[in-house]
Amino acid sequence: MADNVTSLFRGTAAHSPSMAALTREGGDGPGPVDFCIPCNPYFPTPAMFDELAGRLREIITYYPSSADTITAELCELLRLPPSCVAMGNGSTELITWIDHLLVTESLAVPVPTFGRWTDQPMETGKRVDMFPLQESGGFALDLGAYAEFLRKRGSRVAVVCNPNNPDGGFLPRQALVDFMDAMADLDLIVIDESFLEFSDAEEEPSTVQDAMLRPNVIVLRSLGKNFGLHGIRFGYLVANPALAGRVRSMLPKWNLNSFAEHVVFMLKRHGAEYAASLRQVRQDRADMARQLAQLPGLTVYPSQGNFLFVRLPVGAEGTVVRDRLLTGHRILVRECGNKIGSSSRFLRLVVRPQVDVRRLVTGLEQVLYGTGTQAPTAGAGYSSGTAAVDRLVSETNGAGMRGLAAQASAMPLAPGSAPAPGVVPGGCGRGGGCGRGGGCGRGGGCGRGGGCGARAGSGGCAAPRPGGRGARAGARGDGGRGGAGNAVGAGGGAGGRLRRGAHAGLRTPAGLGADAGARAGVHAGGDRGLGPGLRTAGDAGAAGWARVAVRPGQRGAAGGEPAGHAGGGRRSPRPLEAGGAPCF
Structure with a gap:
């Protein structure tokens, strides 16, 4: 290519x-x-594709039925009351309307996650409180720590993706029900179950039935991902009748296309496949x-x-x-x-x-x-x-x-290749270790640059405002004490000014560049920062966020504790196995 x-x-x-x-x-x-x-x-199976191909002229020539008709057919298959369901042109359409109708001030979401949960509310001027999932814990979400984060930040809407995208982390159904009840005073709780059908950790992991009984809970489900038909664009949400009806009332009468209609009406004949x-x-x-x-x-x-x-x-x-x-x-x-x-x-x-x-x-x-x-x-x-x-x-x-990394690092380079990024004779982390513009630690750990300082309170992070001050990050290397650097916040979006973080005097392991110690927990508005801070990477490839972790249990530079985490497995309902109710 x-x-x-x-x-x-x-x-x-x-x-x-x-x-x-x-x-x-x-x-x-x-x-x-x-x-x-x-x-x-x-x-779909090859036979299903053949059926759709045979009806292609009819499908693309004529209007589909109304969304109410297609929704009623889906609800019969799922054994759900149509009053509790709203179908959208993909889950993104539903996320958009959830934001416009039900998010008035702020929304909290663990990160990393599906990008529309962070981007959509920021595009409409809402505050997005981002709760960082810790790499040291396998990116598992600790619902207790997340609930505490919500209280401290005053978030009014909470999102949980189960399984989460991109890491696939799972939360048991009962843990989510307990979380719903503990957060019953929030404006809204969204459980995004777009990938739950692929789970096998629990027999009945979906919270659809629980959502219909609560006034402030929406469960989002995908059809395109389950059926391998992203291009058709169809998904649905389940909530109590008042909440579902509010979203449904804003959707166009023909927001679902003819391909979506034909697939929905085919499903009852292909449950086993x-x-x-x-x-x-x-x-x-x-x-x-x-x-x-x-x-x-x-x-x-x-x-x-x-x-x-x-x-x-x-x-x-x-x-x-x-x-x-x-x-x-x-x-x-x-x-x-x-x-x-x-x-x-x-x-x-x-x-x-x-x-x-x-x-x-x-x-x-x-x-x-x-x-x-x-x-x-x-x-x-x-x-x-x-x-x-x-x-x-x-x-x-x-x-x-550690052992595997040593194997990889010890591998001989191809003839004519340069040393691996970040491995420079003398131990100074340059190239791979030097994030210019994002807190560059060179020659003894002096944090340099004008990287974008991310607001972080109680382990969270939000988009910075112009002029926000970054966390102070110094390091102690084997060759001597590093200086302290400031990252000057840049960019726009929701968020606030970063207060100056505590100086992080960290001794780097032998043989590593001193820039390895350029890490700091930061705090904003008096909140205690969690141990692993997040800071944006200056020249870090695709403008990603550089995660800097600490040893388990070690306090962060701003005095906060590392975010907790909880593992677990889950399993999607078996809608079409053993005669169970479908839950696509």
Whole structure:
């Protein structure tokens, strides 16, 4: 594929370019193997596609039925009262109306997550309180810590994605019900269950029935993701009749297209195939996770979605890995550097059949480690700006990453390759470790630059206002004491002024660049910052956020404690298995 294909990624904000755009720029030949768009690869069946193709002229020629008619058919299948359901042209349409109608002041959401939950309310001038999920805890959401965060920030709307996108983290149903009851005074609680059908951790994990009994809870569900039909654009929400009716009253009469109508009316005849497709995706997820976990230095996080969240080996740059996989192997992956709360060290990989996974593993081996015909990624001179911090993380909370990271770091470079980013003779973290404009620590840990200071209170973060002051970050390296640097807030959006954080005098491990110690917990408005602070990366590839973690239990520079976390598994309802009620 030509270079203009990879350039499409640099023109997008929170999402990857569409498959249509990639196809137009890619020229002749088959498109890439898609590990980016989270579709069900086993549904619809070939026979269903043939049926839709045979009726194509009719489908695109005539108006669809009204949304009420299509919703009534779906509700009969789901065994839900139509008064409690609103169908939208994709979940994004419903998120938009939820924001316009029901979010009046502020919304809180754990990050990283689906981009519309942060972007949509900010676009309409709301305050977005972002609760950072901790890498040290596997990005698991601690609902108790989240509830405390909501109280301290005064957030009026709370969002929980279950499973979360991009990490696939799961919360048991009863924990969510307890959270609903504890937060009953909020204006609104949204449980986004867009990927719950792919879960197998609980027999009945959905909170749909619980939402209908409460005055301030909406459950959001996807149909396109479950059915592998993103292009049709259909999803639905479930709430008590008053809440659902308020959203439904704002939707156009024909907001659902004829393809959506035909698929909904086909479902009752294909329940067995749909259930079989979900079982196959769950099996493929386990197999794919095992294969990826065998790659040196690659961390695979537990997931209950139809995707896996992985951290690349130390020194690897996600945008380079993405581009090389696409141009050299015709494999499309989701690099997560443009997701708030993530960085370019992370990829989201959609679960696919084994033949495709073997191709992915082979491509990663060549791109990451230089096997085959390509040179190692680290030797290309690219950097995310966080390599030194990554080395520090591998020493503290890598969950077994330390040994693998050492293997990856010890691998010989291809002839003519430059040293890995961030590994400069003399121990000074430069290149990969030096995030210019985002708190650069060089030659002894002096934080430099004018990076964008993110507001952080009780571990949260929000978009900064112009003139906000960043956290002060100094480091003590083996070669001497580093100075203190200030990051000057820049940019717009909701948020507030950052107060000056405490000086972080951190001794870096032997052999690491002193910039590895450039971390600080920050506080705003008197709130205590959580241990792991978030700060934006200056030249960090895709303008992602650089996560800086501390040892478990260690206090942050601003005096806060690290955010708690809780694991768990979950399972989607078995709507069409054993005669259960469908819950697509």
